[in-house]
Amino acid sequence: MAKSKLEIELLGLINEKSASEIEKVERYCSLVRISRNLDKSISKDGTMIKVVNGNQEFLKPNPAISEKVKINTALIKLDEFFEEKRAEKSKNNDFNEEDLYAD
Template sequence: MDEKKLKAIKDELLKLIDKKSSVQVEKVDRYINLVRSYYLLDAAIEEHGVMITTENGAQRFTKPNPAIAEKNKVNSSLIALGKDLGLDTLVERGSRSTISDLI
């Protein structure tokens, strides 16, 4: 994901929080960092594939790319942090934005 899109997400998130609260600003920064990590993992999966081959001495076996599990963990963290930031209430308030719009 390019930095321009990340900045747009950050700007939108900053509109939704109390910018005077260092804690809330830190949460937005962590959210952006997680989004960046999510897309880096996505790129790694694209580059190396869903399945990878591992060689261990004479043994050779195929296993799922570990980046997939890490991407799922990052996604769970994004959802939890999004709820903490109150992004889940955007849908409840009838806003046109949804949490997935911010990713």
């Protein structure tokens, strides 16, 4: 399967020899796919769904919304890891012209 732009970007931030870091990229991309599927479900079914229980009918919040909140929380937590990697990469790419002439 072709890698998404997101996956390519995240792989560029990590040590690709580290199984745990690769797992974080895969988990992040999987959560993004799940989030997009939940968005489709919410768009299709709406924020409220009709529940029929015997003779009763009532509306309740779409369960996909609470799942979306959980997914977003997990994405934010994982994104903290990737933000650290971005900062490390930026720090490693920054240099002072004086560094070229250091003794």
